[in-house]
Amino acid sequence: MTSPSLPPITTTCLYSETSIPYYPAMQKTARRSQAIVRPPGRPREFDMDTALDRAVRVFRERGYHATSIGDLTAAMRLATGSIYKAFRDKHAVFLAAFERYTALRQEQTRSAAARGATGRERIRHVLLSYVEHSQGSEGRRGCLVVGGAVELSALDPVVGARVNAQLKSNESFIAGLIREGQADGSIPRHVAADDTARLMICITQGLRVVGKARLPLDGMRLVGVAMKLLA
Amino acid sequence: MTSPSLPPITTTCLYSETSIPYYPAMQKTARRSQAIVRPPGRPREFDMDTALDRAVRVFRERGYHATSIGDLTAAMRLATGSIYKAFRDKHAVFLAAFERYTALRQEQTRSAAARGATGRERIRHVLLSYVEHSQGSEGRRGCLVVGGAVELSALDPVVGARVNAQLKSNESFIAGLIREGQADGSIPRHVAADDTARLMICITQGLRVVGKARLPLDGMRLVGVAMKLLA
DNA sequence: CATAATAGGGAATGGTCATTCCCTATACCT
DNA sequence: AGGTATAGGGAATGACCATTCCCTATTATG
Numbered sequence: 001m002t003s004p005s006l007p008p009i010t011t012t013c014l015y016s017e018t019s020i021p022y023y024p025a026m027q028k029t030a031r032r033s034q035a036i037v038r039p040p041g042r043p044r045e046f047d048m049d050t051a052l053d054r055a056v057r058v059f060r061e062r063g064y065h066a067t068s069i070g071d072l073t074a075a076m077r078l079a080t081g082s083i084y085k086a087f088r089d090k091h092a093v094f095l096a097a098f099e100r101y102t103a104l105r106q107e108q109t110r111s112a113a114a115r116g117a118t119g120r121e122r123i124r125h126v127l128l129s130y131v132e133h134s135q136g137s138e139g140r141r142g143c144l145v146v147g148g149a150v151e152l153s154a155l156d157p158v159v160g161a162r163v164n165a166q167l168k169s170n171e172s173f174i175a176g177l178i179r180e181g182q183a184d185g186s187i188p189r190h191v192a193a194d195d196t197a198r199l200m201i202c203i204t205q206g207l208r209v210v211g212k213a214r215l216p217l218d219g220m221r222l223v224g225v226a227m228k229l230l231a
Numbered sequence: 232m233t234s235p236s237l238p239p240i241t242t243t244c245l246y247s248e249t250s251i252p253y254y255p256a257m258q259k260t261a262r263r264s265q266a267i268v269r270p271p272g273r274p275r276e277f278d279m280d281t282a283l284d285r286a287v288r289v290f291r292e293r294g295y296h297a298t299s300i301g302d303l304t305a306a307m308r309l310a311t312g313s314i315y316k317a318f319r320d321k322h323a324v325f326l327a328a329f330e331r332y333t334a335l336r337q338e339q340t341r342s343a344a345a346r347g348a349t350g351r352e353r354i355r356h357v358l359l360s361y362v363e364h365s366q367g368s369e370g371r372r373g374c375l376v377v378g379g380a381v382e383l384s385a386l387d388p389v390v391g392a393r394v395n396a397q398l399k400s401n402e403s404f405i406a407g408l409i410r411e412g413q414a415d416g417s418i419p420r421h422v423a424a425d426d427t428a429r430l431m432i433c434i435t436q437g438l439r440v441v442g443k444a445r446l447p448l449d450g451m452r453l454v455g456v457a458m459k460l461l462a
Numbered sequence: 463c464a465t466a467a468t469a470g471g472g473a474a475t476g477g478t479c480a481t482t483c484c485c486t487a488t489a490c491c492t
Numbered sequence: 493a494g495g496t497a498t499a500g501g502g503a504a505t506g507a508c509c510a511t512t513c514c515c516t517a518t519t520a521t522g
Contacts, residue, residue, distance in 0.1 A: 038489085038490080039497090039498080040489080040490065040491090040496075040497050040498070041488085041489065041490080041496080041497035041498025041499070042487070042488040042489050042490095042497075042498045042499045042500085043488080043489060043498085043499075044498090044499065044500095045488095045499070045500075046499095046500095061385055062385075062386065063294075063296065063381070063382050065294065065296035065297050065382075066296050066382070066386060068478080068479060068480080069479070069480060069481085070478090070479080078500085078501090079500060079501040079502060080480090080481085080482095080501075080502070080503095081482090081483085081484090081499085081500065081501050081502065081503095082499070082500050082501065084480090084481070084482080085498080085499055085500075085501095086499085089480075089481075090479095090480065090481090140385060141385075142381065142385065146381055146440050147381055147382075149440050149441075149443050149444040150294070150373065150377055150378055150381045150382065150440060150443060151294050151296075151297070151378075151381065151382055153443055153444050153445070154292055154293075154371060154372075154373065154443065155293065155297060160444070160445070163444045164444050164445055164446065167441060167444055167446055168446070171446075192452070192456060195449070195452045195453060195455070195456050196456050198441075198446070198448075198453065199434065199453050199456050199457055201437070201441060201446075202433075202434050202437030202438050202440075202441050202453075203430065203433050203434055203437055204437065205436070205437040205440040205441055206432070206433030206434055206435065206436035206437025206438070206440070207433050207437070208440075209377050209380050209381060209433075209436040209437070209439075209440065210380075210398060210429075210432060210433050210436055212380050212381060212384055212385065213380040213384050213391070213394050213395050213398055214384070214391070214395055215395065215398055215399070215402075215429070215432075217429075218426070221423070221426045222426060222429065222430050222433075224426070225423060225426050225427050225430045225460060226430055226460075228459050228460050228462060229456060229457075229459050229460070231459060231462065269519085269520080270467090270468080271466075271467050271468070271519080271520065271521090272466080272467035272468025272469070272518085272519065272520080273467075273468050273469045273470085273517070273518040273519050273520095274468085274469075274518080274519065275468090275469065275470095276469070276470075276518095277469095277470095299508080299509060299510080300509070300510060300511085301508090301509080309470085309471090310470060310471040310472060311471075311472070311473095311510090311511085311512095312469085312470065312471050312472065312473095312512090312513090312514090313469070313470050313471065315510090315511070315512080316468080316469060316470075317469085320510075320511075321510065321511090
């Protein structure tokens with residue numbers, strides 16, 4: 001989905017980007033049925049998703065406040081002016097990076113779930129995937145949801161709302177898997193789906209904290225223990 | 232341990248403070264057996280622990296980077312110069328606040344554990360205590376260990392080491408309680424103490440993240456589910 | 463009572479950072 | 493070709509922030 005090089009036209013005309021306005025003045029993407037209409041003026045040269053992936057990386061490593069515009073220009077390979085052409089301010093860069101990050105993570109989690117045949121097995125794979133992402137160098141890079149919750153949600157209502165929504169979305173995904181497991185017989189009926197899902201969200205978020213703090217995490221062992229919650 | 236008012240002499244001569252130098256030029260506390268020797272010069276007027284409690288509050292709410300010296304002077308009720316008299320720099324204030332915070336939290340956790348008669352009950356009370364502290368306005372205030380892990384451990388080896396040590400200490404405390412439970416018969420022998428303890432640390436750290444993000448946490452329900460890990 | 467030693471407090475300083483400005487470049491349209 | 497609209501890039505700007513300086517105050521000692 002993200003290309004390492006910078007194709008000059010591809011991105012400009014398609015608007016494959018996830019959601020809401022990145023841009024100070026966002027044009028309506030398409031008036032009627034034809035979706036591919038190039039907006040007026042000089043087209044953007046850089047690939048937005050590539051640039052955002054690079055911003056994600058910096059924000060994950062340094063957090064919001066410790067990341068300067070200079071850090072972003074270096075990482076995103078854009079000049080100061082270009083960043084401010086593309087985003088209202090640093091806050092908007094973070095928000096766009098956050099969206100990009102959660103979209104990619106959601107994809108990874110769904111595909112991990114898809115590796116299981118029953119509800120129970122799907123949950124096992126989701127948890128395993130979380131442990132893997134919380135471990136080693138990837139884990140030390142950190143998680144934007146956890147980072148946003150800890151560093152920003154008390155100071156910034158917009159980020160707070162996004163973090164809250166993301167956690168709820170993850171939680172209801174897990175709760176859904178639990179109910180699937182109860183339907184297919186792999187998880188006992190007496191398991192409290194919502195409470196267990198909330199606790200599992202705590203586990204996943206805690207894994208990221210512990211992984212960032214460089215405690216080693218053994219996926220098989222930890223998930224093995226955690227699966228008792230579905231007994 | 233912390234007095235709301237400011238007794239003028241009490242703190243200066245006793246050095247009840249936890250550990251390592253708060254001060255740019257730390258005097259040796261006592262040469263021989265006599266511990267109470269007032270150091271030369273004008274004695275400090277403010278109570279160090281009270282001031283640190285106020286610093287803890289700001290750092291918990293705003294994190295490290297978003298807290299300015301101005302925020303600290305306002306919260307600690309000290310002038311800029313006085314802060315730099317007492318601490319080398321902002322980093323040193325954070326470290327001292329961190330020590331103070333972990334000492335108090337440790338105390339609270341131990342006393343929660345003491346409310347239980349068996350190993351199993353002690354763990355239940357510890358988890359319940361964590362949920363309570365992660366909830367509501369207290370939870371929104373945040374945790375310095377989680378904050379330190381997320382915001383600083385990758386950038387600041389000193390804080391990183393303290394966070395790591397604190398997590399390990401908490402983990403071995405839990406592991407100890409599990410083994411106590413196995414000794415007193417309240418926890419089955421087949422429970423893997425270390426793995427379960429590590430997972431429980433993930434739960435506690437995750438609770439703080441989720442609580443900071445304003446998801447409601449029901450202590451009884453969550454702990455009820457978590458106790459399955461000891462089955 | 464002078465001296466040494468440190469605390470209290472606030473003004474001054476130097477650096478950094480987010481943001482803006484401005485000039486150039488590139489696209490489309492008529 | 494001229495006009496319009498936006499992107500690229502980097503210098504300029506103004507605010508803020510961590511830290512230092514300096515002057516005063518308070519203790520002990522000789």
